[in-house]
Amino acid sequence: MITKEEMEHARTVLGREPTETELGMLDVLWSEHCSYKSSKRWFYLFKTKGDRVTLGIGEGAGLVDIGDGYLAGVAMESHNHPSQIDPFNGAATGVGGIIRDVISQGCKAVGLMNCLRFGHLAKPHNAYLLENVVRGISEYGNSVGIPVVGGELEFDDSYDDNCLVNVVCIGWVKPEEVVRSSAKTPGHHLVMFGSTTGRDGIAGVSFASETFSDEEEENRGAVQVGDPLSKKIVIDTLQELIEEKLLDGLQDFGGGGMTSAAGELARAGGTGVEIDLDKVPLREADMKPSEIGISESQERMLAIVAPENLDRVVLLLEKNGTPYGIIGKVTDDGDYTAKWHGEEKARLPISLLVDGFPVPERIESKVPAQTESMAWFKEPEDYKKNLLDMLGSDNLCDRSWVYSQYDQHVQSNTVVDLGENSGVLEFPNGRKLAFTSDCNSFWCLLDPQQGTANSACESLRNLVAMGATPIFIADCLNFGNPERPESYGQFVESVRGLGRFSNDFDIPIVGGNVSLYNEAEVDGETKRINPTPQIMIAGIFEKGFTPVRRNLVSPWANIFLIGETLPELNGSEYQRVTTGRVKGIPPRYKPEPEKRAMRVIQEAHQKGLIRSCNNVGRGGIAIALMKMALRSEYGFKLNMDYIPGTANSLAQRLYSETSGRYLAEVTESKQPEFLEIVEKHGSSVCELGLTTKEPVADFGVFSLTMEEAREVFSNGLKQYME
């Protein structure tokens, strides 16, 4: 809700009491969700410019040049609070919202991703949330006909009362068909279309900008309800409107509804708007004007149309049978005016409404320091059992239970589907792009800055391993209540980490979202999520390059490890699985070794030397190798006695999560050339062993069959869900 200070500020600027309608509008637009009032001040730390960036942060989608007259578009957003209350509709409308962001820029939507966080599945409520969130995403995305090409899933107790549902939409557009989110010309019409307006999602953003209380069930009315059929019709209609170049501006109805959509169009165009709320097509007849202004009903778009195009636009809307209303005009007075049957219900200066809030003071407290101590560390008594425990643990096991519910192939552009390091789509110019996302919330909890930068490195390695060159980042920053110094400290540190990474690796951030207030009061205590900065990175392949997968492809090939392995097990999956918790200083962010390893892999890929490749990440070398073998016909035989770095026991070598490492399968004949490249870039390398015809994972001291491993790996989620 609007604070006392904000209320005072509004009174002073207006010189009067705000009306009921105005108060509702200010409440929504000054919410954290719409205003970024706690976060925006730190965005200067990000690298946001780049040669390829056509449209950066600030509108519906970021746009990036991918050559031959095509732009890739991307948007990323959270739908956490609604999904906790109503997982099916919350997740479905999250997907719906992110698609709208991308198509409102004129893009065709060609791919979706989702990054999910839940409490452990042993608690039935968490299994219920996972089941229904996945069903919501699946039913919506599948119906609209956009393939899911990437995603991520992590479990921790901290998400018990605050699950996270972050979604990404990817699209493409030709530069001449880009539609901007601005209303530049007074006299142009405001035309809304797509769906009717109802009472669902009233002030959803205000609800998303508060922490949960015991009365959360009462908020069900704040969750929107999705309608993928209407969305598909909106997409088809929009395509016709854009091809005929009939729109001068476009904005989707998202958080904040009409107030936000029209307010932002006017703000961007330096104009004003006058809206007749009584002309809005309604779903429920008796809605109050104040409700119409802030309803977040789904599947609605707001277009700016020049008078000479109005008839043609109306004709196309009628032909496609989509509900629409000509609801107002762009004005030159700089005000947002809302009328109800001619009577003025609200008149607020755009400059006050959109970002005229008083900037709140936020206090950053220091994140508690961790130690280097590894006193907790013990070698496993039974290496084989330990590895099977790791493979079956919920943060490492097979995710196919989730992704087999998503249509990954619709539109026929999917080159690499789910279950690999990245999903790969082919664009109309023939270029292939890879998409991946990562966040290790345990690292981020222990050290938000290093953890965030290192999570970004994992995304980076996912792309590089396949042969792609990273070109842009989108992020979704999920944190606790910014009014608490501890939460705010985590947030600011994490932003610093992402800022460092984007500058160190020269990859621009072109889109994103901040979701704060992800904490709950449970029995009088504050329960806050792990800091969860989701980092999505896209990479592009050279023309004609075939993406390299991680499945082993030949017997008797050498397996090389690139990069040094240090005893970095604090914050690792090994620590979590063997001790039940994480503590200590997590693996460090080391941009220089990371870059060296990256250059090795990139050059070796250019020369076609690597047959399969994997990033070493969560779970270390052992898990990375198992993932290379599990979906292949082959096994491997290793000697772990000599590997570069200071990790000095078998378990440390197997499970250390030191960054900057890759595994590469190289055939005997290519070996000299490969080693030359490693030396040239000054990286470390060792030959870990060979691939074998027998489907057995032989680690020297112990071994297991792939069949045993597969059973445990594939059962990790299923045991709770079926």
Place this chain on the structure above:
Amino acid sequence: MTIAVLRFPGTNNENDVLRALSLIDGADPVLVPSRKGLAGLEEADAIVIPGGFSYGDYLRAGAVASVETITEGVRNLAEDGKPIIGICNGFQILTEMGLLPGVLLPNKSARFICKWIYLKVCDNTTMFTEGMEGRVIRVPIAHAEGNYYCSDDERESLKDELRIPFKYCNEAGDLDDAFNPNGSIDNIAGIINQKGNVLGMMPHPDRAYRPILGSSDGLAILENFVRAIK
């Protein structure tokens, strides 16, 4: 040879089908929105009903689309012996129309399933499988209601009249329950009508027409379909 590719509100595989057909010599695919009614099919020599979620599948999959006016035109072309394929939701619409026997129930898992599967092509020759007899092909599926079911009588006549061109199998062509993704009877993935000119199938040949997509096995089915247009 004009091929009408039907789009009902909520159909979403029309572009997959159009792109695949455009690679085949002699094919002239045209998108026909269902609101055009009978007029939309006047020029058509063949029809594809693509996959998707017609009318949101908010009732039973394919049920609303099956009573649209344009389906009368589909029926007429079927009677004239013109080639017709219904893929995924298109198969569901053809069974709802009664052009093909049986129904498509929710998957046994009660969940949507998207994955690559193998199909055993029948040994007898059909309009759509000429030259592929007995082969194992790889195509993806993506559906929530693909569990084919029909009465015992219908099942017998499908068998006796050799009207089951595709069954789910493994890479080696073994037909076993374990390789049946949705619980369909006799591992049925696709069937044809008595005349042999109407095919309904759950798997997507329209998503397996270029090697870069993981397989081009689906193209052969569509090529046969185009060749059959007279």
